[in-house]
Amino acid sequence: MDNKTVLIAVGVVALLAIASAVVIMTADDTDMSSETEGIRVTIYGNANGDDVIDARDKAIIEKIVEDGITDWRDDYVYADADQDGKITSADADVVQSYIDRESTTLYYKDYFGNVAHIPYPIGDRVGVDHPYPALLMATTGLYDLVCAVDDMTGMYYDDSTFPGLYDMDIIGSSTQITLEQVAAADVDAFIIYSNWGGCCYLYEQAEKSGLADDVAFITVDIKAADGVTGTLMLGALFNTMDSVEVSLDYTERIEGIVQEIEDADFEKSTVMFDYIAKFGDDYYQYLCGGVANAVSAIVVDFPAGYEDAGNIMVDEETMVAATKGMPIIIQYQAPQGVARADMKEYVQDITHSLLRNSDAYSTQEIIAIDSDVVNSVGAFYGAYITAALLYGVFEYEDAVEKLEYFLANFTPAKVQSAEGFVYSSGEIFGTA
Numbered sequence: 001m002d003n004k005t006v007l008i009a010v011g012v013v014a015l016l017a018i019a020s021a022v023v024i025m026t027a028d029d030t031d032m033s034s035e036t037e038g039i040r041v042t043i044y045g046n047a048n049g050d051d052v053i054d055a056r057d058k059a060i061i062e063k064i065v066e067d068g069i070t071d072w073r074d075d076y077v078y079a080d081a082d083q084d085g086k087i088t089s090a091d092a093d094v095v096q097s098y099i100d101r102e103s104t105t106l107y108y109k110d111y112f113g114n115v116a117h118i119p120y121p122i123g124d125r126v127g128v129d130h131p132y133p134a135l136l137m138a139t140t141g142l143y144d145l146v147c148a149v150d151d152m153t154g155m156y157y158d159d160s161t162f163p164g165l166y167d168m169d170i171i172g173s174s175t176q177i178t179l180e181q182v183a184a185a186d187v188d189a190f191i192i193y194s195n196w197g198g199c200c201y202l203y204e205q206a207e208k209s210g211l212a213d214d215v216a217f218i219t220v221d222i223k224a225a226d227g228v229t230g231t232l233m234l235g236a237l238f239n240t241m242d243s244v245e246v247s248l249d250y251t252e253r254i255e256g257i258v259q260e261i262e263d264a265d266f267e268k269s270t271v272m273f274d275y276i277a278k279f280g281d282d283y284y285q286y287l288c289g290g291v292a293n294a295v296s297a298i299v300v301d302f303p304a305g306y307e308d309a310g311n312i313m314v315d316e317e318t319m320v321a322a323t324k325g326m327p328i329i330i331q332y333q334a335p336q337g338v339a340r341a342d343m344k345e346y347v348q349d350i351t352h353s354l355l356r357n358s359d360a361y362s363t364q365e366i367i368a369i370d371s372d373v374v375n376s377v378g379a380f381y382g383a384y385i386t387a388a389l390l391y392g393v394f395e396y397e398d399a400v401e402k403l404e405y406f407l408a409n410f411t412p413a414k415v416q417s418a419e420g421f422v423y424s425s426g427e428i429f430g431t432a
Helices: 003-017 055-067 089-100 131-139 179-184 203-209 228-238 241-263 316-323 340-355 359-363 371-378 382-391 396-409 425-429
Strands: 104-109 115-120 126-128 146-149 189-191 216-218 272-279 282-288 311-313 328-332 366-370 422-424
Touching: 055 089, 089 104, 104 228, 115 203, 115 216, 126 131, 131 146, 131 189, 131 228, 131 241, 179 203, 216 228, 228 241, 241 396, 316 340, 328 340, 340 366
Parallel strands: 126 146, 126 189, 189 216, 272 328, 328 366
Antiparallel strands: 104 115, 272 282, 282 311, 366 422
């Protein structure tokens, strides 16, 4: 390859590297670099589009004002901190108030693409309309602020999964929560599970009524594949020292795990996920297909017909037949009346009754997961960890170490993996 070819190749690489970013250094050394695509912290004031709002954003805004830059919308999408349509010193003042945690109004682009506003700084009483927003508060290090939940959370989870659950106020019934119920709960913030069709989207009503001036109605990405965007957004909106540090730590670790999985050399295995919940004497089984979680498509070779399927209600014979003798992974949710200390016995009994005639039973190819704990992880990053643990992407000890860190730092329930929440066939049936 001659020098000219090398220069061309280097030039192409350089162009690709900056395709979604602008890199400018001014004479006074102000770093005017900015992201222009894939911005995860969509808060106005985040002038450079990175994952934090800091003095660099203020410096960019001040430079735009000083130099009279009129085409700032092209390169600095979120520079207009006060949302008045122009860049002035008032925008820099908003950023400084944000940094100093002084009273101001923050504008942000919510999950639905709307520009919403919240009173800042946010107080220390947080309500949620679903368990998943509470889990996202945990990935941001803010779970202890959750003081009010919807009335369904206590039906599916207990105090061991969500510490303090029994002492929390009840706001209302998920999709039927009203502004009056939110106001009566006396919360400083209300976080909405925005990623499902029945979400309780109250912001427009709250804005019209004026309640949005006092309560932060937050609709961010609650359940994306890796939880990063929602975690970074909540960390930045609350902007406590811990919330920013924890959200950045979470992001770095999950992105590292994702990269390791993508780089790993392993064979896919055929696995069916069966989720079982018990209400009274009835068992409901859901056969989960390739949309179960983001890692599924990477590590699992689903049987024909299930690659793009979601949760499908089936009986145990259909579920076993679909596995074609390959390993089965079952996620169990503890039914009401079963204490966590008795969970292993419950798993043993139900697994035996469901699968005693299957190939998986005889060949010890069954993995049973206590989903009350793992789903605390599984809603976001647990899919990656369990993939590493169960499919051999990582060495077992490495996977357990990663899992321990996530359980200790990013979940409400402080459970050690050694206490048992994943059971192999041998542990279930005493044949190991």
